[in-house]
Amino acid sequence: MSASPKPKGSSLQDVSEKGTASPTGESSDIRTTIRHCLSVLVPLALTSLSFYVRLHNIEKNQYVVWDEAHFGKFGSYYIKHEFYHDVHPPLGKMLIALTEWLAGFDGNFGFDSNTAYPDNVNYKRIRQYNAIFGALCTPVAYYSAKNMGFGALTVFLITLMVTLEHSFIVLSKFILLDSMLLFFTMLAFYCMVKLYNFRDKPFTRPWSWWMLLTGVSIGCVCSVKWVGLFITLVIGLYTVMELFSFHSNASISKKMLFKHWIIRVINLILIPFLIYLFCFRVHFAILYKSGTGDASTNTLFQINLQNNKIENSPRDVVYGSEVTIRSHGLSPNLLHSHVQTYPEGSNQKQVTGYGFADGNNVWQIRFSRGSGLQSDFNDTLDDMLRPVKDGDEIRLVHKSTGTNLHSHEVPSHVSRGNFEVSGYGSETVGDDKDDWIIEFVEQLDSSNPDFPKEDHTNLHPVSTFFRLRHKVLGCYLTSTGLSYPAWGFKQAEIVCKESWSRRDKSTWWNVEEHWNEHLESSPDYVPPKSKFWTDFVLINFAMASSNNALIPDEDKYDNLATKAWEWPTLHTGLRMCSWSRDVYRYYLIGSPFNTWLSTASLFAFIFLMVKLAFQWRRQAIEISEQQFWDLMIKGGFPFVSWIAHYLPFVTMGRVTYVHHYVPALYFAILVFGFTIDYVSQGLRTPVRYAIYTLLFAGCTYTYIYFSPLCQGMHGPGVVYSKLQLLPTWDIVI
Template sequence: MVSKSSGFLPKSSDLRLRDRKDQFNGTENIEDFLRTNEPLDDKLTKQLKKPQSFLHRDHWFHTFVCLALTVASFLLRFYKIDESNIVVWDEAHFGKFGSYYLKHEFYHDVHPPLGKMLIGLGEYLAGFDGDFDFSSNSNYPKSVNFKAMRQFNAIFSALCTPLSFYTAKNLDLSMLTVYLVGLMVCVEHSYIVLGKFILLDSMLLFFTVLTFYCLTQIYRSRKRQFTLQWLFWMFATGASIGCVCSVKWVGLFITGVVGIYTIVELYCLHCNKSISKTKYAGHWIVRVLALIVVPSALYMLFFKIHFALLYKTGTGDSSTHSLFQANLEGTQIEPSPRDVAYGSQISMRSHGLSPGLLHSHPQTYPDGSNQRQVTGYGHRDGNNDWIVKFSRSSGKANIPSHVSKGNYEVSGYGSDTMGDFKDDWIIEIVEQLPTGNKTMENKQLIHPLTTNFRLKNKELGCYLAATGLSYPGWGYNQAEIVCKYPWNYHDKSTWWNIEDHVNSNLHTDDTFTPPPSRFWKDFVVINFAMASSNNALVPDLDKYDRLASEPWEWPTLHTGLRMCNWGDSTVKYYLLGSPFNTWLSTATLPILVILIFVQLFRYQRQSLQFTEEKVWNVFVSAVLSFVGWVLHYIPFLLMGRVTYVHHYVPALFFAIMCFAYVVDYTLSNFNRYLKVVTYILLYAGCVYVYWYFAPLCQGMPEANLNYLYLQLLPGWDVSNAQFS
């Protein structure tokens, strides 16, 4: 019995309460918990419903701790954020990209537009008019409120702290471990220093953490499926996926984490014989709509906004197709004669994966014909000009293409007097577009911009095509052009159109209005152009990139990255993860794998009993966290592209979550006092390591030698003048 005066539960009930509290942890309110779980005895139910209960008090204390960590997170990122008044590191790129939205000038980049549109929004809110070119290491003029721009970016970094806090809480980790996760993210050096500047990395991290947080909310509400709460978090997860993938394609990695969880959950539902086929089909429909349709629609919507804002000609015109360029305000495509004839000088743009202009230069192929290279080139150049001439005849053996397989080389003699029969091409018209005022031109003639055609080699019968691949260094990494036998008539790699046309013998039509560009084509072309640009980011073996690093160096902190010039009078920043966070999280990764397999082995030997709740908890908090680290790290080991320290930023978050699970599991077997002492030591170590290495992320305004004490490893070029 319970004494009315004492207000305490008997020991047996207390044990039951702690048992059920593991399930209650993460439930938004007691009523939801009581509604979705089996009944408790009346006295325990009344105790849970009391607003003065320890659960209610703990809720406010947890909120207070999270709020304190969030405030600290903002303070650390805002602290002396304007101490360096020069353009630091990639601010030269992303600050400039943001300004293009204010000037409405079209540009091209390897990343989707959302992050840069947000940067443009921050610049707009800071009162920036776009009249600054963000040249690397240049001083910000007094008219540019770069402090407000950086603070806008820092908000995304600071908000990762409360998101990490509640993510760990949703994973049913003990609150002492939740505090540790929030603290680690709050004082992580790499997160702080990246949050201080106009970069994409903080936005990428924010949306990555947000997506994982929303996934944990789906996990929490899995017993209340088809409720408004469950539907909300399902669609919120999809929206987060759409956002993270619209900042960088690295967002596909966290999408993979969500996909794995979804597959496992659907499989478990399939194995549940009590669920009707109709309800199971409903689960599929909701997930397809929320996790596929919504992210895809958002991704396309951001490009729609991107195209709408950038309606003027700019530096990125060459990455798009001809009609898109022709519809830009101030287009570089000049009025020309509408009918192409013999003697016309033309430039031709491909409709393939590399929408470049047909190009040739004096450099020759290193083997094969050893004649002049014919390539695809994105920028305007005199070597893009071709003359339409009558055919000639002679003969020569066939030569295979140099990069792709099964095609033929396309080359040029570089002489008007030398040639052979394979120089002749037959024009096949595949599409005639109406003009902007809906009139149709002569379908038997070739017209700039509105006529799409194929070029068939007169002797071989193959078609001129852009493969989407690039030549190596000897071809200046330009697009490969071949003669191929297409898979069918609609193979866009063999489609071409005329962009520029000059013929002094023909009348120039100044009244021509180009047909409108189609969004779907614009969207597809610009995404393939982004993919091509990403593929071109390969290490140059002839040059030493002092900023680049190898992926194995990131989890070991073998080296960092200097974010600006290293003069004694410069406020210097060094991109390096916290040794406490990085080394400890890296060390626990193999421990976590062993721990998972040990639990699985014990479960198979029936020496460990797992409830369904416990299985899901291990899967989400341990397995998915580790999978998240693998998906965000291992691909960089396999890529052939150049890599940098900041590429480890999302993977570090999942490494921290792995560390948290191992700590929580290990310390759960400690007695109360030893557990508290251990956590206090972890908190103190985390804060002390931040304080000791704080100059790396808060700025080093003094002479280099004053920071010699920070250089723990030879690879940390903090104090030496090696690259100053």
């Protein structure tokens, strides 16, 4: 940032705390020793306090609390090796599985909500292991604040606020992902700060080390929850600004600029992606048995799982066979229909994609209308055993409703520019718009090298990938990846669309299950192995689809859900468990001291930045490049990080809860630390120390006063009525 000429007598108040001149001699050695001891003892003491408040009474609630019902169960799936599906990446849940394994858990407990833990499940130990991530947030906060250049008082204040934050504490006490997410988010920001400290020493060993650790921390936080992308964007912004400053520096050669770019691409993009990819590789390797999540995967993945439910069927699909057909698109669901009709358009029966086993997934392959052949299969055995071949015209008849798979020039209901696909007519009622042309796109051979080579011109279950082109319209049967509204039971949209590429996977299908009483199965057939990259892409899209489906249900009242505006204002909290007087009860809400002061500081920060910008514009102050970067690292990037972690939840349509504010609250605390550090610099030393003493006392007193919210309330609710600070809190009600 270029500086304007500095008027005489004007200056920018330093954003970093000024130290005093170092004394000499023995007194200097003593003070140096004292400072060194404090630099070790202070974070050690605060970390010990952090472990204490998070581990204290961690076992008092003996029931499955809140989302332990989800994440504890996911951990058990790893122990039992059963495949499951969830909206989050696998790293955090694999770490939970590790803690369960270390605690001696055998996986044989269902983690049903509000169910008492049996004696053979050491839930205390499992919670303690998970609490470590929450407790380690304290040293990360301490060293982050210290390396950002804050004074000792501000560093201590920020760390104390993180240590005694009620929402951080209570989330650390249970088997959840939130403490892991917060830890890796804070760690990623800390690594970015360390990179800033070494920005003048590029390509040295420390700089390279912290560049690598930054990429590793990004990979870890994104592998716990996709919320990790928010801190990734912040680090990306810092990187772009840093590279821009290099481009404006004439002393840096183009070769050196290229080297800077390559190093960052490798460490901050490639390495995080490889870590994310590796987590899924481990995820697939551990979960090698069929489980509850099979419906989110393609046929090849499912059939290679142990104990899968796909039967070994006859290898040649013939006319008259009954089949289920699965999409290769980003919603790998089975072709499905039911008696319900479209509310608009043709008003004919709905055709959807549905992932789970259901009688409405079964279709029979019959001769097309235009073939002139009989479809009752009663004439000759040759008709019954005529194989379906590449290029054949076929008709698919829904077994349950007797309707034909049909398309016409009626617009699709969710996606734009496509045609509706419906269930229409019967065996006697119909037209040539019931006919489809089957086009093979790929044939895979058996994994058993001794199995006879199959005829690639015939349709085979599992191994033949094909497209279905509408005979009249020329469009292709497609799973769009979108979902119908409530009238379509939020099942996947199936349309007929124009497709100009054979590689368009949304138009690819395969027969999954096949039944024909006149044919025998082939017991020696071993299905081909699925491709990791295909499995990886489909699982991630399934995660995205599940996330998008987490929208508020207008027909149900969710008393736990809250709006984003309620979090920084503490409008209401969240009851984490049963509110019976006989159990320890926990109320998830931020500390009033931390949350309200940090929220106020966000507005104060904006005011300070506008004031500085106005003064700089008027040439009342001079801002050097170093001062600009110090200002950004201490205040600018924490503020941007708060926006990045808060604003998406304001705009997104999915259901939101109090715990979604946890990462944003940390950055709001950093903004508060900057604000109080900046404002107090112009004060006399006794006044400054008095202010910080009041802040230390306020933070500590607030924790002690409201500690039952995070340490557990037991007995009559009226005892805790004093904690109901706002009438919207439902602690007692």
